Amino acid sequence: MAETLDFALTARLREVLADQPATEGELRTLSEQADAWVRTLQAQIQASERRLRELTADPATPLTEIAVELRRVETLSPELVEMRSLLSELEKRARELRTMWLLQQTRSSGARSDG
Numbered sequence: 132m133a134e135t136l137d138f139a140l141t142a143r144l145r146e147v148l149a150d151q152p153a154t155e156g157e158l159r160t161l162s163e164q165a166d167a168w169v170r171t172l173q174a175q176i177q178a179s180e181r182r183l184r185e186l187t188a189d190p191a192t193p194l195t196e197i198a199v200e201l202r203r204v205e206t207l208s209p210e211l212v213e214m215r216s217l218l219s220e221l222e223k224r225a226r227e228l229r230t231m232w233l234l235q236q237t238r239s240s241g242a243r244s245d246g
Contacts, residue, residue, distance in 0.1 A: 137168060137210070140161070140164050140165065140168060141213070141214070141217065143161060144161060144165060144217045144218075144220075144221055145217070147161060147221065147224060148217065148220050148221065148224055153228070155228075155229070155232075158221070158224075158225045158228065159225075161221060162218065162221055162222065162225065165214060165217060165218040165221060166218060168214055169211065169214050169215055169218060172207055172210055172211040172214060173211065175203070175207055176204055176207050176208060176211065179200045179203045179204045179207070180204065182200050183197065183200045183201065183204070186200065
C-alpha cells in the first residue's frame with residue numbers, strides 16, 4: 132500500500148511541477164504529504180542502517196540478512212533523494228503561484244479603484 136501512495140504522490144507532484152493547475156489547499160496538502168514521506172523514508176533508512184550495524188557486529192550473522200538490509204537502503208536512498216528534490220521544486224512552484232495570485236489580486240483591486 133505504501134508503494135501505491137508513494138507512486139500517486141510522486142505522480143501528482145510531477146503533474147503540478149509540469150504546470151498542471153493546483154489550488155493553494157492542494158499545494159499545502161502535497162507539501163505536507165511529501166514532507167511526511169521524506170521523514171518516513173529517512174526513518175526507514177536509519178532503521179536499516181542501525182540493523183546493518185547490529186548484523187555486522189555479529190560474526191555469526193548470515194550474509195543473506197545483511198544483503199536484505201543493504202538492498203533496502205539501496206532502494207530507499209534514491210527514493211529519498213527524488214522526494215527531497217520534488218519537495219524542493221514544489222516549494223519553489225508554490226512561492227511562484229502565490230506571487231502570481233497576489234499580483235492578480237493587487238491588479239484587480241487597483242483596476243476597481245481606478246474605475
